[in-house]
Amino acid sequence: MSMVQEPLGAGFGALVEDVALADLDAAAFRQLYALxxxxxLLVFRGHGLDREGLLAFGARFGQVDPLPDLGAGETRWGVDLAWTERPPFGCLLHARQVPESGGATWFACLPAALRLIAPDLQARLRWLAVQHGPNVHPMVIMQPETGEHSLFLGSRRESRITDVPIAESERLLNIAWSYGTAEAVTLCHPWQRGDIVLWNNLTVMHRHDAAPAGTSRKLQRARIQGRYTLAAPIEKEAA
Incomplete structure (x- = not known):
């Protein structure tokens, strides 16, 4: 099948329209997965899925955890469950109810952010690890399925770089986050009712604007369970 796509941002994200996601055969699904x-990050419109259909579609990518709907509140930049040993591999949102304007969701592409960083600073970051809660992850990871190198920042709150003084940890994290949320690597998604967004939770951060006062937003959520322990490129190259 031919899958018409429209680029969404500079270097990441694509809009896929009028594809019946419930009817994808194995070959079409492989094409979609490669995309x-x-x-x-992919945005689907005209997909034909209901609530149960979203979970069935997500299950083709891995074990799916359904979650309570997301409401109208604002959230900060981050990835889901960064503090776990194997963070979720992907995330899904389905717009069930959205305001006429406002309440957008923002996404940031971390492989693109890494490419913006000067080589000497990249070399420093590749040897560092960040603690998120009880677990420690490399600051630069190798995407396990493609081999692409990416920052992995998790969430800013209560994270720190291990094995360096606190002041140095804060300095380096501030620098890394400035690249990770730079305008050049972010895109804003204004929701239309029925939109589905699927993104890689290891390589894309997100945040939500609050819906305007007096309006509501209801986004059906699901996560694709993590199946990879994150590894740094330097470890792979040395193995």
Whole structure:
């Protein structure tokens, strides 16, 4: 099948319209999966899925955890469950109810952010690890399925770089986050009712604007369970 796509941002994200996701055969799904690997984030319109259909579609990518709907509140930049040993591999949102304007969701592409960083600073970051809660992850990871190198920042709150003084940890994290949320690597998604967004939770951060006062937003959520322990490129190259 031919899958028409429209680029969404500079270097990542694609809009896929009028594809019946419930009817994808194995070959079409492989094509879609390869597109997701390249683009990191896909937006679907005219897909024909209901609530149960979203979970069935997500299950083709891995074990799915359904979650309570997301409401109208604002959230900060981050990835889901960064503090776990194997963070979720992907995330899904389905717009069930959205305001006429406002309440957008923002996404940031972390492989693109890494490419913005000067080589000497990249070399420093590749040897560092960040603690998120009880677990420690490399600051620069190798995307396990494609081999692409990416920052992995998790969430800013209560994270720190291990084995360096606190002041140095804060300095380096501030620098890394400035690249990770730079305008050049972010895109804003204004929701239309029915939109589905699928993104790689290891390579894309997100945040939500609050819905305007007096309006509501209801986004059906699901996660694709993590199946990879994150590894740094330097470890792979040395193995």
């Amino acid at each position: 997701w690997q390249r683009q990191h």
